[in-house]
Amino acid sequence: MRLRTCYTRHWWTWRRIATKKRVIRDEPSASTAFLELGRALVHLKNYEKALPVLRQAVEEMPESGIAHYELGLAMVKMGQWESALPEFQAAVVVTPASAQLHFYLGAVFARLKRVPEAAKEFETSLQQDPDHYQANLVYGHMLVLEGEPAAALPKLRKAAKLQPDSGEPHRYLADAYAQLGQEGIAQRERLLAERLGPPGRPEKLAPVFASETP
Structure with a gap:
């Protein structure tokens, strides 16, 4: 039962990733799609692929505290604490x-x-x-x-x-x-x-x- 639950959870995550990739392909300016795709990749612990996607999300939505936070979080999970710092600082600036x-x-x-x-x-x-x-x-x-x-x-x-x-x-x-x-x-x-x-x-x-x- 635990294996089935885990598989189902990941299946929905993979499906969400595929959907967001299609949205980005068809509408490159769809800002929230970058954020959601990056979050889904982080959920799967695919941090290297998540980083460029979340950087794009921050570029598209510089006033989004959650975008800066998610990018910083991905960096933290890769051990990039120095790089993560300005992202968390930016998140606090826009969401004080x-x-x-x-x-x-x-x-x-x-x-x-x-x-x-x-x-x-x-x-x-x-x-x-x-x-x-x-x-x-x-x-x-x-x-x-x-x-x-x-x-x-x-x-x-x-x-x-x-x-x-x-x-x-x-x-x-x-x-x-x-x-x-x-x-x-x-x-x-x-x-x-x-x-x-x-x-x-x-x-x-x-x-x-x-x-x-x-």
Whole structure:
């Protein structure tokens, strides 16, 4: 049943790709067709083919935040973080009220070790949506990695409250409390993290995009 479901999902994706290719062939100025084709190729993890299509989508629709985001996402999934940065920056410029886009931009800055810029974007994301789980989690974890455990605690506690069934916030809380010398609380958080989820690798920044591994 799982194989049939997977095949059906991919069959519809392939059919959508064929349809979008026909639209582009027959109407080269059909801007949204480039975007939809690129997204479909990303869905199939065919990132190399997706890149030129999504670049064309951005060229056709420079004011589309989603087009810039999708191009940046394809670049991230190919490990091209430096190239992805201006695309996420452009997405935020044209869609400044999106907490999610500010979070993604912050995550790219964090991956590039540009901590002040990352912190600014995470702060903006949380101003727009204080209950953004990923922003609280990744920002808090970044602060732990930067040796600022006291500043990290409120973010990580909020993340733990937002997703009480996830062990990830508790892993990073354990590291924060250990840095603060509160080993008893740190051990309690470690045990809770083990009970709630698989072991993590807190020495690396929490993964953000689906293609990343912790």
